[in-house]
Structures are given as C-alpha cells and as structure tokens.
Amino acid sequence: MKNLGWLLSLLVLLPMAPCSTAQEEPGGVAGSAADRPQPANLEVVPDLDQRLAKFRQVRMPFHSANLTARERELVEKLVDASRYLEEIYWRQSDPEALSLYQSLSGNTHPKDEKLRRYLWINASRFDLIDENKPFVGTTPMPPGRGFYPDGLTRQQVEDFVKAHPEKKAEIYSSTNLVRWHGDQLLGVPYHIAYRSFLEPAAKDLQEAARLSADPGFADFLRLRARALLDDDYFQSDLAWLDLKNPKFDIIFAPYETYLDDLLGVKASYGAAVLIRNEEESRKLEMFQKYVPDIQDALPLAPEDRPSKRGLQSPMEVMDAPYRAGDLRHGYQAVADNLPNDPRVHEQKGSKKIFFKNFMDARVEYIILPLARYVMPPEQAAEASGEGYLLATIMHEISHGLGPAYARTASGKVDIREAIGPVYSGLEEAKADVVGMFGMQWLVEHGALPKDKLEEYYASYVAGIFRTIRFGTGEAHGQAEMMEFNYLSERGAIQRESSGKYAIDYRAMPGALADLAKELLAIEATGDRPRAENWFRKYDVMPAELTAALQTASQVPVDLDPIFSFAERVR
Numbered sequence: 001m002k003n004l005g006w007l008l009s010l011l012v013l014l015p016m017a018p019c020s021t022a023q024e025e026p027g028g029v030a031g032s033a034a035d036r037p038q039p040a041n042l043e044v045v046p047d048l049d050q051r052l053a054k055f056r057q058v059r060m061p062f063h064s065a066n067l068t069a070r071e072r073e074l075v076e077k078l079v080d081a082s083r084y085l086e087e088i089y090w091r092q093s094d095p096e097a098l099s100l101y102q103s104l105s106g107n108t109h110p111k112d113e114k115l116r117r118y119l120w121i122n123a124s125r126f127d128l129i130d131e132n133k134p135f136v137g138t139t140p141m142p143p144g145r146g147f148y149p150d151g152l153t154r155q156q157v158e159d160f161v162k163a164h165p166e167k168k169a170e171i172y173s174s175t176n177l178v179r180w181h182g183d184q185l186l187g188v189p190y191h192i193a194y195r196s197f198l199e200p201a202a203k204d205l206q207e208a209a210r211l212s213a214d215p216g217f218a219d220f221l222r223l224r225a226r227a228l229l230d231d232d233y234f235q236s237d238l239a240w241l242d243l244k245n246p247k248f249d250i251i252f253a254p255y256e257t258y259l260d261d262l263l264g265v266k267a268s269y270g271a272a273v274l275i276r277n278e279e280e281s282r283k284l285e286m287f288q289k290y291v292p293d294i295q296d297a298l299p300l301a302p303e304d305r306p307s308k309r310g311l312q313s314p315m316e317v318m319d320a321p322y323r324a325g326d327l328r329h330g331y332q333a334v335a336d337n338l339p340n341d342p343r344v345h346e347q348k349g350s351k352k353i354f355f356k357n358f359m360d361a362r363v364e365y366i367i368l369p370l371a372r373y374v375m376p377p378e379q380a381a382e383a384s385g386e387g388y389l390l391a392t393i394m395h396e397i398s399h400g401l402g403p404a405y406a407r408t409a410s411g412k413v414d415i416r417e418a419i420g421p422v423y424s425g426l427e428e429a430k431a432d433v434v435g436m437f438g439m440q441w442l443v444e445h446g447a448l449p450k451d452k453l454e455e456y457y458a459s460y461v462a463g464i465f466r467t468i469r470f471g472t473g474e475a476h477g478q479a480e481m482m483e484f485n486y487l488s489e490r491g492a493i494q495r496e497s498s499g500k501y502a503i504d505y506r507a508m509p510g511a512l513a514d515l516a517k518e519l520l521a522i523e524a525t526g527d528r529p530r531a532e533n534w535f536r537k538y539d540v541m542p543a544e545l546t547a548a549l550q551t552a553s554q555v556p557v558d559l560d561p562i563f564s565f566a567e568r569v570r
Contacts, residue, residue: 042100045127045135048114054129055121056556058361062321062564063275071248074211075273075321078250079565081204082271082324084197085252089325090569091194092146092268093259094124098569100136120567121560123329129557131473143261143421148178154262154420160185172417174267175231175254190254191231198228205252217246224252237339241312241348245281249274249318251353255340256326257416257424258475264421270326272336277356280317284352287393288313290447294438295401299517304403304524311349313400315393320355322565331474332559334359335392337399337431342414345404352396354389361559362466363388371462373552376502379458387452387459394435399427401434406526418526425478425539426531430519432483436460437516440509457508461493461501469549469557472539482538484545487511499548 045051064072090098097119104116115136119125126132126141134140144152157178161168167185171178176187191198202225209221220243223236233253243249251274254267292308320327327333335354344350363385371380406418416423439456442448448456464484470477487493490511494502522531 042115043137044111044115048111048118048135051127051129051135052114052118052121054557055560056365056558057560057562058365060319060321060357060361060561060563063319070211070213074208074248075275076565077204077208077211078248078273079322081201081208081252082250082273082322083568084201084204085269085271086324086328086567086569087197088190088194088269089329090123092266093329094126095146096139097122097124100125101569121329128330128474129470129477131471133473141261144178145259145261145266146177147260147266148262149180152178152180152262157185157263172263172265174257174265177266189231191229195229202226202228212248214243214246214248216243217248221250224250227253233339234341234343237341237344238348240339241314241344241351243314245276245278246316247276249276249316249353251327251336251338253339255338258326261421263417264419264423265416267340268326270328271322271324272320272327272353272355273322274316274318274320274353274355277317277319280354280356281315284315284317284354284393286447287397288315290438290442290445291397291401293445294397294441297441298402298434298437298520299513300402300520300524304407304520305401306346306404308349308401311345311347313349313352313397315352315354317354317356319357321357322563323561324567328561328567330558331470331476332358332362332561334362335396337396340416342404345400350400352393352400354392354396358559358561359389359392360385365559366466366556367459367462369555370465370552371458373555374465374500374548375458375462376496376498376500379503380462382455382458383462384455384459387455388463390439390448390456391435391460391463394438395431396435398431398434398438401438402430402520403524407524408526413526415523415526418528419523419531420528422478422528422531422535424475425472425482425535426519426522428476429479429482430516430523432460432479433512433516433519436508436512440512454503454505457503457505461503465501465549468541468545471541478535478539481541482535483515485538485540485542486515488542490514495544499544499551501545501548 101116101119104112107113118135122128125134125136127135132141142150157171161171170176170187171185173187175190177190177193179186179188205221205225209218212218212221220236220239223239227233227236251270251272254269256270257264257267259268260266291313295305295308298305333355335352337350337352339350367388368383371383403415405412406415408418419426443450443453464480467476467480468484472478472481484493490507492504492507492511494504496502522534
C-alpha cells in the first residue's frame, strides 16, 4: 500500500486497546482504569436523577434451556466477538467519555455511580434526549465525533476534496477515519485503526463458525471475519442475505451513520446476537410478496424506483439476548433493515430483522402508557401492539424502497453522500411515511383488513409521540418531529381543547401520500438544500406539544436493557 508508512505513523494518534486485562466488576461492567486519575470537580447537570428515570431498566434474558451445549458455546463466542465492537464504538462516539467512564470504575459514591450509568446509556458525554447537549462538562458535542480531527469543518473537507478530487473516495469512505498529515487530509482504514480489536473479533467469529451446525451461517461468519480485516463487506453481505431461516444470526458490522454530524457518511460499529422466533417469523411471509408491488405504486418517476422483482427481502423475528455498539446505546431499536450498501440493494435486496424482546418491552412500558396521556381515550384505546408491529414492519420494508441512488447533475451519487448530515433523519422519515403509504396500499388491495386501518393509524401516531421525546438531536426524533408538524399542518393531527391530540382519519391518507412524494423526490434528486430547508421548517417542537408530553413525565422515554451476559468496555 502506497500510504502504509503514513498510516502506521498515524496509529499513535488513534485510540487503541489498553494492555492491561479487564476484570469483571459487580453489576456486569468491567473497566481497566486503575492507573487513570480520578475526576475532580466535574460539572454534572443537577437533574441527573430525573434523566436516569427516563430509561427503564428491563431484563433481556438469554433463554438457553432448549439449546445444546454446543449451541450455547456458539452464542457465547458471538457475544465475546460483539464486545470488541463495543470497544470500538466508544472510541468512535466519544473517546473522552470512555476515559471518564473508566476513571469512575470502582467509585462507590452515589453521584459517581449515577454518572457512570448515564455515560453508559449514551456512550458519550452528550445527552441523546437533550439535543446532544453535554450532561457532564461544558464542551459541546463535536459534529465529527471520533471520526475526524478536532475542529475540522465540513467546508474544510469540501474545499480539500475540490482541490484534490483524487482523494474524495478516501475521505468520504464510510470505513475510513480522517486525519491530518501535515496540511493534507488522509483516510485511515478502520481495519488498520482498530485492528487490535478487530483481529480478536475475527478470531471469535472463526471459532463460532466451527461450532455452527448451519453450513450457510458458518460460511457467512468466515466471510464476515475476513471483512473485518479488510473493510470489504460486500461478499459477506450477499452471503448474509442468502441465509435460509437461520436459527442463529448476527448483525456485526459498521453499518449506521447516525453519529456522523459532519459529513453524514462515517459508519459506526454495532452488533446484535440473534435467536430465531420461528412462529413469529412465519407470520411475515405475507409481506414479502408485496414488496415489488408497493415499490411500483410509489409516487415517484419510474426511473427513480428500480424494480424489486426477483430481489430478496428476507424477514426474521428474533430475540436479541445481547447487543453492543450502536445497537446498545441511546435509541433502542426494535427493528433493522440491513445492509445499507446500495450495491447490495440493487443485486440482492435487504434483510429486515425484528427484535421481539425489545419490541414487546417498548409497547408494554412506553407506547401504550404514553398514548393514554396524549391522545383522546377512544383513539388511545385503538393503539395496539399489533398495529405498532405492523407499522414497524412496513417501516423496515420501506428502508429498501424508493430510489437506490440520487440522480444529480454530476451523475449517479450515493444518496447518503448527496444529502449530507440530514440524510439519517430524512431516511428515517421516508421509511415511516412510505411505510404508512404501503400500509394503505395493502388495505386497499385486500391484504390487510379495512376495519383495522384506524388501529394502524392510531398505533403509528402513538409511536410518533414516543419518538419525538428524543428531540431533534437524534435521527428518529428529527424524522418524527417533522412528520408530526407536517401532519398537523394538513389537519391529519389536531390539538383538542383538552390539550390532547386527535387523528382525523379521513385526512391521513392524502397527507401521508403527499409527504411520501416530497421525501422520495428529495432522495431521488439528492437535493441537499431542499432537505435542509424542509427539516428546518418542520423540526421545531411546538410549546403546546411540550406541555402535553410533560403530563406523561412518569412514562419512560426508552429502555436500558440488562442482559444475562456481562457488559464491559476497556
């Protein structure tokens, strides 16, 4: 490699694994910071207790009674591999938070213990549900997190790439860190920057492959182990989509770009160990056959909606007894649509995964209780776990619908790159709204019962109220805040004199269809200013909505999962 010397010289600037061995701590979290100075005079927000109360601790047990000894060993290997991605994620999210978290290890003062737990929930010093403002210290969140040099701006990057177009792919790669080398920007591949974590993770995957009784899953694990060491996930993504009803599965890659507020392209590592729920998975078969038809029905020019006929759209309902990295901290996902590579979407499709244990907990502890506070009683009663599940299914399907690339003046461009940092919120909104458009299509074509449509809309709106409590510092909150304001502007959601919000069911279909058309057009054209202006207009929390949500302050905002396996970061 031509730049290998430069890259190796930069490794001293990158956070690597410590040499000491972590010891298990009471409570299941380990640290290795005995030689670190203890924090003094930390400036911590005074309402930390109230912030912690917004996250309900929920046990997510590993049910192993029906597994063989070999299968239990397989799961344990996958969990161990996932822990290495946890190590990387903290270094991507907020390296200084990792140092602080480690320095608090062993402290028994109640304030220190609470701060340590809130650092764990966020994997950073920045509060996800308070617009990413610092809850410890006063340093604002750097938009580039750990992906870019401190102080680097988007304008600097764009100017550099304009002057050095041959460097664009290197700088914009989703799996390269960006660092200064003199007055030049340099892309440092993840597999070099994080190799002290990725090599043992790859070894764990290889050992898990030897334990697997499923040849397809074993082959995928070997391919994914190789991908960790060269950052080329394409072949392993294809193999992942080819798995046929796997009993065990895993999400294990740098996929999502939620952390990158500078360019919106850097992927963070996440992992989820998955065990199939066969009965619930079979129920999803009906949705798979309609994916091409919904794509063809979208309010979008034919050239911007490539056919989905003949492509795969596997769907799995799984329990997740362990998650790490971007699937563990902050927003607790109940479903995922992966991979994100448009080349894979064009050639194969994508996989939709539904985390049943997380879905059940969200509905029980958050969605339905919240609906009773902010919606009229008769509409709150219509919201249901089944309706929310179907909306989530359609959301994940819709991540794979619409344009695959942006059609710009300079040619075909990755939508993520064309739109920039606002892409994550745009894509989440598109999936929501196109999902509800697709739900209406399924009802109109007899695939779902017409008498359930109001239940589906009520469940969708109840979900909006849950998500906007995250605020616009988080992509899902940004998306659904925009949706709420647009639907309110169109009269599909109306504030009553009681202060609660009612749905006009007759106005919903037209408003959602028009919003779907707008969001799909933005993605198809890659129009960054249009996207930024749209969200600037609609991403404002109305004061009366803030007041309504405050009446439900005792309802948690999200979950804080407690696994059977020890969690740690070193």
